[in-house]
Amino acid sequence: MDELALSVRNLSTVYDTGGSVVHAVRDVSFDLRRTERLGVVGESGSGKSALALSILGLIEPPGRVVEGEIVLGGRDISKLSDRQLGAVRGKEIALVLQDPSSALDPVKTIGSQIVEALTVHEPDLRRAAVRRRAAELLREVDISQAERRLDDYPHQYSGGMRQRVAIAIAIANNPRVLIADEPTTALDVTTQAQVLALLDRLVDEHRTAVILITHNLGIVSDFCDSVAVMYAGRFVETSGVDHIFVAPTHPYSEALLKCVPNPERLAEGPLPAISGFPPDLSQLPSGCSFAPRCPVGRDLPQCHEQAPVPHRVSGPAGEASVECHFAEQRIREVAV
Numbered sequence: 001m002d003e004l005a006l007s008v009r010n011l012s013t014v015y016d017t018g019g020s021v022v023h024a025v026r027d028v029s030f031d032l033r034r035t036e037r038l039g040v041v042g043e044s045g046s047g048k049s050a051l052a053l054s055i056l057g058l059i060e061p062p063g064r065v066v067e068g069e070i071v072l073g074g075r076d077i078s079k080l081s082d083r084q085l086g087a088v089r090g091k092e093i094a095l096v097l098q099d100p101s102s103a104l105d106p107v108k109t110i111g112s113q114i115v116e117a118l119t120v121h122e123p124d125l126r127r128a129a130v131r132r133r134a135a136e137l138l139r140e141v142d143i144s145q146a147e148r149r150l151d152d153y154p155h156q157y158s159g160g161m162r163q164r165v166a167i168a169i170a171i172a173n174n175p176r177v178l179i180a181d182e183p184t185t186a187l188d189v190t191t192q193a194q195v196l197a198l199l200d201r202l203v204d205e206h207r208t209a210v211i212l213i214t215h216n217l218g219i220v221s222d223f224c225d226s227v228a229v230m231y232a233g234r235f236v237e238t239s240g241v242d243h244i245f246v247a248p249t250h251p252y253s254e255a256l257l258k259c260v261p262n263p264e265r266l267a268e269g270p271l272p273a274i275s276g277f278p279p280d281l282s283q284l285p286s287g288c289s290f291a292p293r294c295p296v297g298r299d300l301p302q303c304h305e306q307a308p309v310p311h312r313v314s315g316p317a318g319e320a321s322v323e324c325h326f327a328e329q330r331i332r333e334v335a336v
């Protein structure tokens, strides 16, 4: 079994918007091993980006991480100062966002931005060596004529190429963990596939662990080996990827999967819509946050009064941790 790359314990993040407190991430815990590709799925507003930013120490006011331990390569980074965190970010853990423009400065050449990413953590590198490494990185993300294209500006690259450059910058220092927040959503299907193939290679060649946040279950099925279904700031079901497609046990996971009747259509697009709306994260119900929409528990007092705890279950396609009062009963039903 691969060593642990990241261990998150009891992570909670709020946005204090004056008058109301939005509980964006609620007591999330998980482990990520080297080379693991964890897919995080959930409807819009479920806390996926807040989770990513919290792990990277990038939550800004009015947001605040209120609790939690984030152990990266054996070291708790949650208590580090901004300056100490700056030395870790980009070097040991990196982020790729949906919009590559946010990672690239339009008035600086691609080359100078990669060089910056390399030298910020290793200021003593010699100029020629850094430029060589920058070109190597561009080649690594499949940009042809890399030497020459180092001197281009971001607007001279296509959207897909810019995203690959953002990935090159993110991997410049060979981080242990790469968090990609919907890295392919803005790209056409062919470019999406190229970016995923690139991430795939990264995992194999550098033993990077990847957290891939996506709305696309097809990407989870193709790329990930584990999955966390996020609802109202919590991981309501976590498992190996096979389990979630064979025996989704949390009623929310089942509803997500049920909306895609034909598995071959998984790759076609974003997460399907489920009837009803996610709860207001500043006014969470006291019981299960899915209860108002849940076909199983909607009318059950227990579900409205008592918040479920995670249950470890074993099904036909592996184990899962499921936050539902009826997890054991439900896994028995799907297993027959």
Ligand SMILES: Nc1ncnc2c1ncn2[C@@H]1O[C@H](COP(=O)(O)OP(=O)(O)OP(=O)(O)O)[C@@H](O)[C@H]1O
Residues within 6 Å of the ligand: 015, 017, 022, 023, 024, 042, 043, 044, 045, 046, 047, 048, 049, 050, 051, 061, 062, 063, 281
């Ligand atoms: N800067 C902010 N100020 C106030 N509330 C915020 C802020 N950023 C996020 N939130 C709230 O935190 C909750 C989680 O948001 P988050 O962006 O993590 O969702 P998400 O799962 O990434 O959604 P999407 O799929 O649309 O990207 C939401 O209720 C959102 O409104």
Ligand code: SF4
Residues within 6 Å of the ligand: 250, 251, 252, 288, 289, 290, 291, 292, 294, 295, 296, 297, 298, 303, 308, 323, 324, 325, 326
């Ligand atoms: S605890 Fe109740 S409301 Fe929540 S998911 Fe399970 S059955 Fe549905």
Ligand SMILES: [Mg+2]
Residues within 6 Å of the ligand: 048, 049, 050, 181
């Ligand atoms: Mg988001």
